[in-house]
Amino acid sequence: MISSHLSCQMINFVANIRYKNMTTQELRNQRLADKLIKNLQRRHYDAYYCSDRESLLQQVRQLIPQGSSVSWGGSMSIRDTGITMMLKNGNYEVYDRDDVTTQEDKMRIYRKAFECNFYLASVNAMTEDGVLVNVDGNGNRVAAIMWGADHVILVVSLNKVCQDVDAAMKRARSTAAPTNMARFDFKTPCQVDGMCHDCKSPDSICNYITIQRMSHPAHRHIVLLTPEPIGY
């Protein structure tokens, strides 16, 4: 009894040092991230918390060896963080669909992504216990997340964390997809009022919806959690 009381005191002491000088928001983010990392690790993901943009870039540099081949889909999260620019300016073999103009060349890059050492993406929502939800139009992004590249790095803003799969699905369908759609000049109901109408439009970007329970093979997926409000 005494020793368990002492060990609790020790844990509190270590936690107090670690959390000292954090704002209330930072404290909540750190505690949430600590819990999410444990839940992701139970699902065989590698996971890290990057408390700001610079630490996110540094973590990506540590994870991707120089000379690696790298690709990504249309993720705004990856672009917003500066990761794509950093990789393009570094010593990496980069396959970026934004560098080509013809549909034929874009398809070549989509296919090349399956052979790369690293594929970078985000998710549209994640549950508190580590299930990942994605909505995709062409399917190239979700396909590359599920199979192909040796490793997949997923940058996930804490504002995409939802209580359970139902809430994650709602976020992906009602918030992420209509917001993402606003970038394009397509004819879908969400272009008119910003709400999802579960349309059957040929222009829909909600054709493939994936729920990812675990990382397989173990450690293939690496989740980088960030408090930065990036992506949709």
Ligand code: SF4
């Ligand atoms: S209205 Fe259609 S394209 Fe828009 S979010 Fe809903 S299903 Fe997706």
